[in-house]
Amino acid sequence: MGITLTAAERNALAAQAWQDPDVIMSFYEWLRRFKEQHGDDVTACRLAISKQRDAFREVYEGKVAVYLREVRKDYRIRLLNLKRLEKGPAFKTKSGVRVRSKIEKIIADFLSDRGIRFTYEPILDLGGFFVMPDFYLEDFGICVEHFGLEKPEYQSTVKSKLKRYERFNVRVVCTYASEEPDIEEVLARKLREAGVKP
Numbered sequence: 001m002g003i004t005l006t007a008a009e010r011n012a013l014a015a016q017a018w019q020d021p022d023v024i025m026s027f028y029e030w031l032r033r034f035k036e037q038h039g040d041d042v043t044a045c046r047l048a049i050s051k052q053r054d055a056f057r058e059v060y061e062g063k064v065a066v067y068l069r070e071v072r073k074d075y076r077i078r079l080l081n082l083k084r085l086e087k088g089p090a091f092k093t094k095s096g097v098r099v100r101s102k103i104e105k106i107i108a109d110f111l112s113d114r115g116i117r118f119t120y121e122p123i124l125d126l127g128g129f130f131v132m133p134d135f136y137l138e139d140f141g142i143c144v145e146h147f148g149l150e151k152p153e154y155q156s157t158v159k160s161k162l163k164r165y166e167r168f169n170v171r172v173v174c175t176y177a178s179e180e181p182d183i184e185e186v187l188a189r190k191l192r193e194a195g196v197k198p
Contacts, residue, residue, distance in 0.1 A: 026055035
């Protein structure tokens, strides 16, 4: 049985594809080539944009294929993803990713400014239990979590999530509501301690 992607799923995968380094760099590589061939900036730019669209289509189709494979393996991945998408992240970051809160925007922009690649709210399978960390630093294998509430029920969820990370040896850097006034300084220090060097 085929799976029809919702508009939200297609948009999310398209956004991931546009942010893919291969798609971003394809424009600059083709621009350089076409400038050498034609010498005309406008023509070179138009042709490079066309080639970048081709790269986007290829990366997008690859991301759709991977997503569908994951969904077929376990439908809960799709349920989590649809739940995440329906909440509607509202704050647009410098990298074009939309996040749910102002503090997440600050963290995302901090990471982007330092050239640290990340995935926002990926779905991780930890022994059949799925979690969505705020950020996953692809090049370092580290999750970044910001726990911004101090309600007892929220803190109980935080403890449970951290225990699961520990059980499955997932490296995680955590920040908390009390650290928000100095979040960039705190995050820089904690990332350095975790071995993340931009």
